[in-house]
Amino acid sequence: MKHPMLQTALAVIALASAPCQDDPNQANLEALAANAKVFVESYNKADSEALSKLFLPEGEIVLANGEIVAGRDEIKEFYAGVFSAASKPKAALEAGAVRFVSPGIAVEDGTLHVTKPGGEITSHFYTAVQVKQENGSWLTASIRDEIEDQAPASEKLLALEWMVGDWLIETEGSRTFLSFTWSDDGPYIDGRALTEQAGEDSTSSTYRIGWNANRKNHVSWAFDALGGYTRSEWTAGAEGWLLRTNGVTADGEINQSTQILKPDEDKLGFTWSTRDQTLAGELQPDRSVHVVKRPPDLESNAGVTDEAGTDAEPADQP
Numbered sequence: 001m002k003h004p005m006l007q008t009a010l011a012v013i014a015l016a017s018a019p020c021q022d023d024p025n026q027a028n029l030e031a032l033a034a035n036a037k038v039f040v041e042s043y044n045k046a047d048s049e050a051l052s053k054l055f056l057p058e059g060e061i062v063l064a065n066g067e068i069v070a071g072r073d074e075i076k077e078f079y080a081g082v083f084s085a086a087s088k089p090k091a092a093l094e095a096g097a098v099r100f101v102s103p104g105i106a107v108e109d110g111t112l113h114v115t116k117p118g119g120e121i122t123s124h125f126y127t128a129v130q131v132k133q134e135n136g137s138w139l140t141a142s143i144r145d146e147i148e149d150q151a152p153a154s155e156k157l158l159a160l161e162w163m164v165g166d167w168l169i170e171t172e173g174s175r176t177f178l179s180f181t182w183s184d185d186g187p188y189i190d191g192r193a194l195t196e197q198a199g200e201d202s203t204s205s206t207y208r209i210g211w212n213a214n215r216k217n218h219v220s221w222a223f224d225a226l227g228g229y230t231r232s233e234w235t236a237g238a239e240g241w242l243l244r245t246n247g248v249t250a251d252g253e254i255n256q257s258t259q260i261l262k263p264d265e266d267k268l269g270f271t272w273s274t275r276d277q278t279l280a281g282e283l284q285p286d287r288s289v290h291v292v293k294r295p296p297d298l299e300s301n302a303g304v305t306d307e308a309g310t311d312a313e314p315a316d317q318p
Helices: 026-044 046-050 072-084 153-163
Strands: 055-062 069-070 090-102 105-115 121-132 138-147 166-170 175-184 191-197 203-211 217-226 228-235 241-246 254-263 269-279 286-292
Touching: 026 090, 026 105, 026 121, 026 138, 046 072, 055 072, 069 072, 090 286, 121 153, 138 254, 153 203, 153 217, 217 241
Parallel strands: 055 138
Antiparallel strands: 055 069, 090 105, 105 121, 121 138, 166 175, 166 286, 175 191, 191 203, 203 217, 217 228, 228 241, 241 254, 254 269, 269 286
16 A cells, blocks of 8 residues: 655645746746745744744734634744644645736645644645735735645554554463554555464454544454454554444453553554453453564464454454
């Protein structure tokens, strides 16, 4: 599955595709493209003052919810708020078309892609009115955020790209082999898990992670080899990824839990915790395991983890 190059700082896509040499607006298009590059560079440096100076003194930003940010001081304050967290978002600008409604006024349509610190991408359509100055430069009179987040599911899943690969869980007397891959069937991450335990038959499970466009969050489903299943709603938080899981075991027991996936800083491992689990109304002990990238020479017929359990026990893991 191929994914757009939108994860980190990224490049500005030109405002116009190779204008003809005799195009009377070629110089203006080049100036507007240069402004777009400055916008992305300033955004990715978290420079709110530089961003405000790209607007006219009375310039404004009209947000999708109708809120208006007017004047350079408010615009500077607005962007300062965007960059207030320790980890900063990054942006890429994809301009669609530029229309010159008069010799000194241009209307630009495009998409702003923003990558949040956790890796989630949001995409916003915009319309900007650009005004030419006496010195030949251009400043923004207004930007209107036309529609709220339009990033497709495939881009939303990039926030979980660190999970793709082969993993291993080792506990006393058992090993669980996990594998996560990009799905060939659509915008999903698919997984399999195989648990090997001394003196017992191996057990397996499968799961799929997707994007809920209605609730604006990640969602996953898990199915164990005995017939149990779970569904989890994902939320990014300070502790990592919080999963609220509900399902039914093969025996018909209600299975509910809260899970937390906390990636290591180097993304070569993650802590997988299960809390407040109840089976048929009975509270289960909290548990936590550390999952590590699988060594290349360690082979198994396994696959990936299930969303609700890495073995054929009641599915309760991602």
